[in-house]
Amino acid sequence: MKKVGIVMGSDSDLPVIQKATAILKELAIPFEVHVYSAHRTPEEARRFSVEAREKGFGVLIAAAGMAAHLAGAIAANTTLPVIGIPCKGPVLDGLDALLSTVQMPSGIPVATGGINNGANAALLAAEILAVSDEALAARLQQKREKDTAAVLEKDAGITARL
Ligand code: RP5
Numbered sequence: 001m002k003k004v005g006i007v008m009g010s011d012s013d014l015p016v017i018q019k020a021t022a023i024l025k026e027l028a029i030p031f032e033v034h035v036y037s038a039h040r041t042p043e044e045a046r047r048f049s050v051e052a053r054e055k056g057f058g059v060l061i062a063a064a065g066m067a068a069h070l071a072g073a074i075a076a077n078t079t080l081p082v083i084g085i086p087c088k089g090p091v092l093d094g095l096d097a098l099l100s101t102v103q104m105p106s107g108i109p110v111a112t113g114g115i116n117n118g119a120n121a122a123l124l125a126a127e128i129l130a131v132s133d134e135a136l137a138a139r140l141q142q143k144r145e146k147d148t149a150a151v152l153e154k155d156a157g158i159t160a161r162l
Contacts (some may be wrong), residue, residue, distance in 0.1 A: 001133065002058025004031040004125045007048060009064035012035040013033050013087050016063050019118030020085075021124075027126050027139050032057075038064070038093060045070065049077035059125040062110075064117070065089040066154055068097035069108040083121045084110040 004024055016035060024031045036078050037044035052060055060078065062071035063085035071084030086097035094115035102112040113120045123140075130137040 001030060001136075002022065003056050004029055004122070004129070005048070005052050005060045006031055006033045007036050007045065007060065007070065008033070009035075009037045009040075009062075009063045009068070009070045009087075013063045013065060016085055016087050016116050016118045017038050017149055019115055019116075020061060020063075020122035021118075023119055023122035023126070025107055027122075027136065027143065029077070029126060029136070036070075038070040042073070044158070045073055046077055049074040051073075052080055059083065059128050061085060061121045061125055063121075064101070065097045066100075069103050070102040071112070072108060072160045075110050082110050084112040085118055085121045086112065086115050088116050089138040127147050 005072050006017055008014065008019060021031060021033065027111055033049055034048060036048055038045055049060065052119060057080060060074055061083045062074045064070035065087035066089045068084070068086055074096035075082040082099035086094055086101045087098060098112070104110045111124065113124065126136065126140055128141050
């Protein structure tokens with residue numbers, strides 16, 4: 001099975017990444033996580049993305065905050081799909097990272113999710129892999145049904161709480 005490669009610009013992004021890895025574990029999708037920065041360790045970030053396809057990755061997730069060019073820098077060196085997670089920073093609340101990640105010039109796409117939304121990045125990665133993996137598609141469907149049931153359970157109990 002293809003792996004999901006996760007890169008974060010700093011270990012301070014870990015809480016966002018943990019939301020993604022929890023879902024990948026739930027769906028039994030193999031993954032690797034690395035701390036590579038587009039500006040602090042550009043050579044390691046470049047090498048990882050250049051070698052990603054031959055190392056068995058099927059989708060890459062890149063999470064970074066502030067002037068967040070990591071996802072674009074990763075996408076520049078691979079034709080694997082890259083999902084960007086803009087991370088919330090201390091000054092502009094993640095709007096800086098959102099615009100830096102989502103506004104890729106034509107030719108190098110980055111599928112950008114919501115600010116700090118590690119969960120949706122993992123789900124989208126799973127959906128991409130499930131295009132050619134029937135067993136994973138079935139696990140995704142089961143998870144969707146379980147998540148729907150959890151919301152309906154909240155609906156059933158909401159009046160009693162008021
Ligand atoms: C980015 O700068 C990282 O992705 C992180 O979100 C932000 C701050 O990094 P630290 O100063 O916490 O290492 O490169």
